[in-house]
Amino acid sequence: MKEKIMNGKSVDVEAQKEVPESNGHAILKMAKRAVTLKFQDVVYKVKSPKRRTISFKKETSSQSESLERVILKGVSGVVKPNEMLAILGPSGSGKTTLLTALGGRLGGNLRGSISYNGKPFSKQTKRSTGFVTQDDVLYAKLTVTETLMYTALLRLPNSMTKEGKIRQAEGVIVQLGLTGCKNSIVGGPQLRGVSGGERKRVSIGQEMLIDPSLLFLDEPTSGLDSTTAQRIVSTLSELANGGRTVVMTIHQPSSRLFYMFHKVMLLSEGNTLYFGSGAKVMDYFESVGYAPFVAMNPADFLLDLANGVVPDESEDQVIVKEKLIMSYKNKLANKVKAELQEQEDNEDSVVCEGNDPYKGEEWPTTWGQQFSVLLKRGLKERKHQSFDMLKTTEIVLVSLLAGLLWWQSKVSNLQDQIGLLYFTSGFWCFLPLLDAIFKFPPERMILTKERSSGMYRLSSYYMARMGSDLPMELVLPTIFVFITYWMAGLKPTVMSFLYYLFTLLLTILVSQGLGLALGALVMDLRPATTLGSVIMLTFLLAGGFYVQHIPGFISWVKYVSISNYNYKLLLGSQYQTGETYPCANGKECLVTDFPSIKNVGLDGQLSSAIALIVMFVAYRLIAYFALMRVGVTKNKAA
Template sequence: MPPNCIAPRPEENGEATVQGLTDMSETQGKPVLAFPVATSQPGLQLSMYSITLKFEEVVYKVKIEQTGQCLGSWSCKEKTILNGITGMVCPGEILAMLGPSGSGKTTLLSALGGRLSKTFSGKVIYNGQPFSGCIKRRTGFVAQDDVLYPHLTVWETLFFTALLRLPSSLTRDEKAEHVDRVIAELGLNRCTNSMIGGPLFRGISGGEKKRVSIGQEMLINPSLLLLDEPTSGLDSTTAHRIVTTIKRLASGGRTVVTTIHQPSSRIYHMFDKVVLLSEGSPLYYGPASSAMEYFSSVGFCTSMTVNPADLLLDLANGIPPDSQKETSEQEQKTVKEALISAYEKNISTKLKAELCNADSHSFEYTKSAAKNIKSSEQWCTSWWYQFTVLLQRGVRERRFESFNKLRIFQVISVAFLGGLLWWHTPKSHLQDRTALLFFFSVFWGFYPLYNAVFTFPQEKRMLIKERSSGMYRLSSYFMARNVGDLPLELALPTAFVFIIYWMGGLKPDPTTFILSLLVVLYSVLVAQGLGLAFGALLMNIKQATTLASVTTLVFLIAGGYYVQQIPPFIVWLKYLSYSYYCYKLLLGIQYTDDDYYECSEGVWCRVGDFPGIKAMGLNSLWIDVFVMGVMLVGYRLIAYMALHRVKLR
């Protein structure tokens, strides 16, 4: 075990006693676990694995564009976000990162959690090992922004998280018990059955949302807990309660790192270690209780009794203690330079030597730890289990959105209006009847496409958050999202066809009707796949809808109804249009080449000779079915591959 790290209390015979969340005070002078880690029942295990986190000389720079694009070093300027940050956090400790806005706290936290999108120099290791999938699944990360589904209740949000993140050795009822304990500990009983809420409707308060976000991470009994501004937007009492809960989590053997902007005095004294940052540079690292003494020793003492956090933040801003007047920029710069110099002289060298000494003692500990967690590299739940849970969650989340009255009214009203316009169209009016079939292919080629375009861009933040935590496989999410949308995607077009088909006076044959309905539903699934692909490729609603608009316009023109003789050099466009194949299949179901219609009074003409139908052709329908099948699979495959490209860090 590395020096200066207090080992978590070992449980006798490898077993721990179940402790409720509401009974987490110090028991007989020993720290107790905030959550049940194990029970005497076989199979009920939430294994506890301690993590010692070390970070050495972490440097992170970004390029700032000056003129045009950054094509070379001459046109870009580098800005240092983190400048040589070093430290260590042991199991049972809380490390707090303090500093003014823009000092690099969140960036450092992201680097420690393996979520920094770009590479950084330096070393971040967990028990002597680099970041891995195993560490990711044992890490709880609470972002500053609360990313939650608005239509789920507090209990549903936490319960689905428990189902996905807790091991399969726990039963559904046992996971529900964990949820109830977390709700009780975080003081969420009052809003248990309240919806989270969003921009379009009111839900729980901002402070309650923050507690729900923390609760999601507390559920998994994390070995490493990272929190970005967990007290932001909370009143002092609630903030103290949150930090008290975090302190108890740490006392159970967890490693806790948090950023915090301006803690109260009583919250500050709960921290074990503090890192003070100013414009990316460290000004202090060490015990929170020794910070005031250190700054006094380097010439920055105060004659007043103040909150240590206030003094530290003033110094990070370059404001000396007891300053009664406004400090100039030059004076602030001088103070910061003096503090950086003092850090290099008094802390940096000693800290590096301490970490170097810790490395020489950590090999045996790391080797045994790696052996204990070897089996945890696998997913804690099966693919099918993840799929079913995500499907249930998706249906519950979208139950109001999918079957809202406005969408139903929109489709039904269009169906009735279309039915009235094509009311019992005579067989002799072949032009009008083919127009009705083309309307089928157009409306149900474009309506589901535009709905599907919004799917992944709207869920991008949630997808990044949950996949960054190793909550589920991308494939299980993707399949659940596709299947979960089917009820609405198929129910509304079915009702639409039922209404307009019979009102329009199309061929009154049950087999023909069923085949026509199946073709329309087939087209709906293809169009939905294209919309998903557009959304996943661009991940931007405005760009995706613009591309969808251009595509639908091209497909409309090349669909075989408006332009029948397309020039050879651009004829390939119609073969890309699923509206073309849908229209052709609907024609082939309604008519054959040898059917006849009354082309003028007393004159009967062959349907196959009608210009619009002759240009389309009524043969080789199975080829059209196959091509649409390729589109159905291909579009979704493109969407799936595009989601793989979404950066999780």
């Protein structure tokens, strides 16, 4: 078995094997391989627009120019296996930016050196790295067990059996103390579920499933009470002691938490004020002339220093920060460089590759496996949403109301029948459009998180999302048609009924595709809903029912109008060329001469169907390509 020597201890770096507990669950024993994280002179810049006003003889004009803002200013450090690093600093100090950069998830103008066992970020590094975001991005209606089980089936490689993956999820539940709530739903802001601490442990558990060698956490104790926060950090400390490298940002830990950290980094406006042992931090700042007058939480004192606030309030805050930056450069920077150099000299003797359970594959599972798991997860998550009582009741009530208003309408009241057809068209164009706009924006954070972890292909997610939504999209409209068609007395033949039904279902899928495209392009519910409403209203107005003599300069709108083609097909389901209806003075007139039909015509039924099919494909392709810019890290190696 391959081993390495770390701090006088022999550390196993072979691929992790499952070790059964006495209760039959699998537990995680140690990281697959030890990883030493080094970062040197990390600089990150972003461009921010600035308005500049220029005056010429009482005339004022303004123009925008782009300025570079430096977020990280030459940050360096090293974290070894069995160590837990806490990055502290006030809001805006660059903590999360540094953590994101170290986790291989930050692109843009990033300079400096970041290495993992002396190597740059790679796919193998990504597979052995866990990243827990500050917000617990989880599906609210899945239970704790379901959440971890589906994650295990997606993230763990095919070298493990399905049963082995499920045992891995059960082992994580035991390890993180989630047994008592494993059958409870996760919940969210609008749905009561597990507690905040349990939800955070579920987020950590998702990353622990892959038995990571390197674990990043962005403020894992945010919003938790002190007791729950201590449990979380104690768990992370145990993980670090098991051979992992743990890096976290934390805003204001209690003194009990502070002394659990092996190493501490203090940032202020992107500058390093301290990097080293957590136990020695107070001694260091006392040596540079800053010590609290009374006993206090070290974390509170460090945050005061990072803000330029010192016990002697006569000193200017800017001057205090400058003195602390210079003290770090004079007293600690060389020690950090020496530690980096020492680690670099030792890297040649460190066994760091271990076995790769993914065997060089780009994805942990096949496309079919990803689609199957995502489809099951989607159906499980949205089964209540799809057929909730309120929505079903709304559709049934609208169906009954329409059926009563158009009760057994006759062909002699042709205008009434045509009005029903256009009402149906408008109703089932608007409703799927608005529903579809709400599909992708709420899932943006989950998609970003899971895609950044390399869980699945975008195409498998997209196809599974479409499949899991299909029952609601087709069943409720079918119920609507069954009620209104026969109550309204439309043409009582099987072919006419099926023509009417399939036309409506195709239109719904097209409208839904437009909503998906708008939601994916805009990713903001309010403007996307407004834009979708304007577009659909334009389509309805140009559909040939409200305006029958459209001016030539805007008549092109009908060729891209979903309502135009849908209206034509619905007319074709009820009327045929040569049919007549009772008109004035007891005469029989051709239905093709009726104004609301004449303008649209009954010919071109096949071309209208083809146009809708083309729109169906085009809108979904637009939505897919729009999603490609969501949820993928900008780092090339990722």
